[in-house]
Amino acid sequence: MNFYSIRAIYKFEMARTWRTLMQSVASPVISTSLYFIVFGSAIGSRMVAIDGVSYGAFIIPGLIMMSLMTQSISNASFGIYMPTFSGTIYEVLSAPVSALEIVIGYVGAAATKSTILGLLILITARLFVDYQVQHPVMMLAFLVLTAVTFSMFGFIIGVWADTFEKLQIIPLMIITPLTFLGGSFYSIKMLPEFWQTVTLFNPVVYLISGFRWSFFGVADVHMGVSLGMTLVFLLVCMLAVWWIFKTGYKLKS
Template identity: 70%
Template sequence: MNIYAIRAIYKFEMARTQRTLLQSVVYPVLSTSLYFVIFGSAIGSQINEVDGIAYAAFIVPGLIMLSLLTQSVSNASFAIYFPRFNGTIYELLSAPVAYYEVVIAYVGAAATKSVLIGLLILATAYFFVDLNIQHPLIMLGFLILTAVSFSLFGFILGIWADNFEKLQLVPLLVVTPLTFLGGTFYSISMLPPFWQNLSLLNPVVYLISGFRWSFYGEGDVSILASLGMTLGFLAICLAVVAWIFRTGYRLKP
């Protein structure tokens, strides 16, 4: 494995975050803090508890996951799209660097950024609500696993998109709506039976439920189902990335 190549690409991507610190870090943390104020304080004061958990604390895992998913997808998609856009991707492909090394570097950098933002949001949440994480190691594991899975998804999106509109289409019209409908601000047990069953078709429900379980030991679905769904999504993304590099889809002129 070419460690030097992976390190070079990884450091380049992390350095790009420092140049866009306001957009990459400050904005997602600040916008999520506003959710804490609006939903946690204003609306939370009108709602007693959800599944025995104070509403302000109940929404914390969902808000972290909301930011984690969107940031993972956008970081990875933009990272691989710009080399394709300006043509430098061909220099990378002709270099003595294996395809899996390119994926490790780009996805690793995107996942690192997303996990750091997720931890910053978690630290910010302590200023607004009282939190007691029951399973911190499982929480961290879910955080990393989800970040890697959706960074891979963003990597695929960045290769598929051939313009900026397509690059933003899936996050805006698919990822964000599924996250809002995935139990970020509510438990699906609060819904009528028909909508509960329909919500179980939303894969984000399993991600948020598993992450919330690591906080409070309670979730809409079992922790094993959440873990299985996350690993399944990761496996699908890995298979698609392998197919892309094997066929040269959108990479070769």
Template identity: 85%
Template sequence: MNFYSIKAIYKFEMARTWRTLMQSIASPVISTSLYFVVFGSAIGSRMVEIDGVSYGAFIIPGLIMLTLMTQSISNASFGIYMPTFSGTIYEVLSAPVSYVEIVIGYVGAAATKSSILGILILITARFFVDYEVQHPFMMISFLFLTAITFSLFGFIIGVWADTFEKLQIIPLMIITPLTFLGGSFYSIDMLPPFWQTVTLFNPVVYLISGFRYSFFGTADVHVGVSIGMTALFLTICIALVGWIFKTGYKLKS
């Protein structure tokens, strides 16, 4: 394993974050804080508890997941798209660096950025609502597992996309709607039986439900199912990344 090459790619990607702190870190944290102000304080103060949890605290896991997934995809997809767009990806591919090391460098940096954001939002939430984390180890595990999984997914999108517009299609048109409809702001038990069944086909439900369980000990879906679905999605992403490098899809053309 060439750790020097991994470190070089990782440091290069992280340096881009430090150069654009307002866009990479401050903007997502401020945007999420507005959700806490509007939904947590203003609307939440007029709503009853959900599963024994105040509404302001109830939405914390969903908001963190929303930011975590979108930022993981955005960071990873942009990170691999720019070298492909500029043609510098061929320098990386021709270097004595394995595909595994390339993926670890790019995906590791993207997952680190989104994990930092998730932790910052968790800290920021304390200024708006009171909450407690019943299962800290599980919460951290879900946080990092989701960041890695969706960074891999973003890496796939970055290779697939051939325009800047395509980079935004899946995060904006698919991931964000699925997150809002996946129980970020409500429990799926509040839905009619038919729509509860339909919602279970939304993969984001399992991520939010498992993450919420780590906070409050309650979930819409059994935590074991949530872990299994997350692991399944991670496996699919790893398989797709492996196929991309094996076939040279859009990398060698």
């Protein structure tokens, strides 16, 4: 394992974040804070508790997950797209660096950025809502696992996209709607039985439900199922990345 090459890619990607702090960190934190103000403080004060949890606190895991997933995809996809777009990816591929080391460098940096952002949003939420984390170790583990999974998904999108517009299609047209319909702002138990069944086909439900369990000990789906679904999605992404490097899809053409 060439740790020097991993460190070089990782440090390069992290340095880009510090150069764009307003866009990479401040903007998502401020946007999520507005959700806390509107839904947590204004609307939440007029709503009854859900599963014994105040509405303002109930939406915290969903909002963190929403930012975590979108930022993980954005960071990883842009990170690999720019070298592909500019042609510098060929220099990386011709260097004595394995596919595994390239993925660890890019995905590791993207996941680190997203994890830091998620923790910042969690700290910011304390300014607006009072909450407790019942299972902090599980919460952190789920946070990191989701960041790695969606960073790898973003890496795939970055390789697939050949225009800047394509980088935004899946996050805006698929991930964001699935997040809003995945129980970010409500419990799926509040839906009619038919729509509860339909909602279970939404993979984001399992992510939000498992993350919410780590906070309050309540979930729409069993924690084991949520963790299992996340690991399955991670495995699918790993297989897709393996296939990309095996075939050279859009990297060697």
